[in-house]
Amino acid sequence: MTKIWIDAGHGGKDSGATGNGLVEKNWVLAIAKQLQTELVNAGFEVGMTRTNDTFLELSERAKKANGFKADLFLSIHFNAGGGKGYEDYIYTSTPAKTAEIQKTIHKNVIARITKHDMRDRGMEKANFAVLRETAMDAILLEAGFCDTTDATILKSPVYQQDFCAGIVAGVKDIFGSGVTKYQAGKFSTSNDAISGKNIKGYLAAGTKVFVYKETEKTLNITTTKGIPGSWVLKTEVNTGKR
Ligand SMILES: [Zn+2]
Secondary structure (H helix, E strand, O other): OOEEEEEEOOEOOEOOOEEOOEEHHHHHHHHHHHHHHHHHHOOOEEEEOOOOOOOOOHHHHHHHHHHHOOOEEEEEEEEOOOOOOEEEEEOOOOOHHHHHHHHHHHHHHHHHHHHHOOOEEEEEEOOOHHHHOOOOEEEEEEEEEOOOOHHHHHHOHHHHHHHHHHHHHHHHHHHOEEEOOOOEEOEOOHHHHHHOOOOOOEEOOOEEEEEEEEOOOEEEEEOOOOOOOEEEEHHHOOOOOO
């Protein structure tokens, strides 16, 4: 099963950025928990740096994720310093694969947050400890600025939901969705899946799949991205919000 590490920035004695009534350590913890729920529902195994208001050194965060053998490290933050917009960071020297992952996450997040008037500050690189010391692909997300008009956006539950949804969609794009709950029946057509007729086999629990096509009640899922696969009932598979 694909393992995702969620690193809620700051905590305990380290509040992170503050402004307009927002406290970074609290905001990012709420987001981290929401992300945890959504990623677990989508079939991922999730590890967390912290699930309450505790302080951890940066190296300790990376160490925990390395011990968990995560496939991806997501560090959640917001910004201060007078700017506006969303940005994300990967380490200064990374394999091309990490840059691709950043592109995928960035694209999915931006697609869902620009309607909130959150600006796109672009994809950045930085020598941050959590990016440097993690053994897996790692990305740090800055959700907006707490000390400008971005604060109103950050406070919006709809923005928070869309921000999370963007990350989850990006992770699914990268790793596919794990079918975890059920053995889903495989059918040649969407109608067959609905009627339950002409079953041509089963998709085992834990299979990694990508969604090729979607109808109201069914999904066409495939193990090879971009190539049509088999039809299954949505109620048979566990792919997050579907
Ligand atoms: Zn921060």
